[in-house]
Structures are given as C-alpha cells and as structure tokens.
Amino acid sequence: MKTAVRYFSRGGSTETIAKAIARELREKAETTAAPIEKKVDVLFLGSGVYAGHIDGHVKEFIQNLDRNKVGKVAFFCTSVLDPGGRDKEVRRLLEQKDIPMDTRTFHCKGKFFFVYSSHPDNKDKLDAAIFAKKIAKL
Ligand SMILES: Cc1cc2nc3c(=O)[nH]c(=O)nc-3n(C[C@H](O)[C@H](O)[C@H](O)COP(=O)(O)O)c2cc1C
Numbered sequence: 001m002k003t004a005v006r007y008f009s010r011g012g013s014t015e016t017i018a019k020a021i022a023r024e025l026r027e028k029a030e031t032t033a034a035p036i037e038k039k040v041d042v043l044f045l046g047s048g049v050y051a052g053h054i055d056g057h058v059k060e061f062i063q064n065l066d067r068n069k070v071g072k073v074a075f076f077c078t079s080v081l082d083p084g085g086r087d088k089e090v091r092r093l094l095e096q097k098d099i100p101m102d103t104r105t106f107h108c109k110g111k112f113f114f115v116y117s118s119h120p121d122n123k124d125k126l127d128a129a130i131f132a133k134k135i136a137k138l
Helices: 013-025 056-063 087-096 122-136
Strands: 003-008 029-031 040-050 070-079 106-109
Touching: 003 013, 003 056, 013 029, 013 040, 013 070, 013 106, 013 122, 040 056, 040 122, 056 087, 070 087, 070 122, 106 122
Parallel strands: 003 029, 003 040, 040 070, 070 106
Antiparallel strands: none
C-alpha cells in the first residue's frame, strides 16, 4: 500500500505526531508545502486546531489535491480541547473534491504555551503509530 504523510504545525505538536506516523510507515513526514506528486492509496493529513478550525494551509492543500492521486485521506489532529471536532470540517472539504476520508481519525492533546506542555507524549506517539499501522494494514 502506498502512503504519504503531510501536515501543518505552528507549534510542533502536530509535527511530532506526523513524524511518529511516518516512522511507522517508513515514510517522510512533509509539510503541506510539498504537493502529492505520485498516486498514494492513503494520505495521512494532519493539522492543529486554531480558533476552532484547521489551519488555512491545510484547507488550501486539500483544495489543491488531485483526486486521481489520492485513494483516501486519514486525518490526524492535535488540540487542547477539540477531540474530533474538526473531522467534519475536513470531511466536508474532501467531499467537495470527491476524495474519501477514512472514518477512523486520530486526535491527541498538543501543547499550548504552559498547558499540556508534556504532550504529545510517548503514549500519544505510540497511539498514532498504531493508528497508522491499522489504516495502512501493516
Ligand atoms: C492561535 C491558537 C489558537 C488555538 N485555538 C484552539 C482552539 O480553538 N481549540 C483547541 O482545542 N485548541 C486550540 N489551540 C491549541 C492548539 O490546537 C494546540 O496547541 C495544537 O497542538 C497546536 O498544534 P501545533 O503545535 O502543531 O501547531 C490554539 C492554539 C493557538 C496557537
């Protein structure tokens, strides 16, 4: 199964999770500045939550995706108090592109100044790797 990992991270938490997922998949975690050039079965796509939304770079990245190059998207997210809340936003954007989204998504706490400063922790990284493994059927 061909996979790719893309993320946008302002403070590093989503990047930490992207790297844990990429390590499991033996892929490189790249930011949304890197377009999907070759067809993939699963695109793991991540964002932090900012003022109740995913980052604009991730929205733009989805809007620029080529539906013929992406089998489906598996969304992952870090936030302080929004577990699962952004799934619908991402699903709606993907529907507009006719790209399926896996019903399984990954969420964990991210650090926000002094709040949850130990997150993502080792358990979060392990959980993210298990999420990737299940979806990529490794
Ligand atoms: C400007 C700003 C706005 C944020 N707004 C929210 C929010 O609305 N809901 C929430 O749960 N977390 C919010 N957070 C917390 C981030 O989602 C959290 O710290 C996340 O892990 C950031 O990911 P990153 O480190 O990859 O940028 C906000 C953080 C920042 C910096």
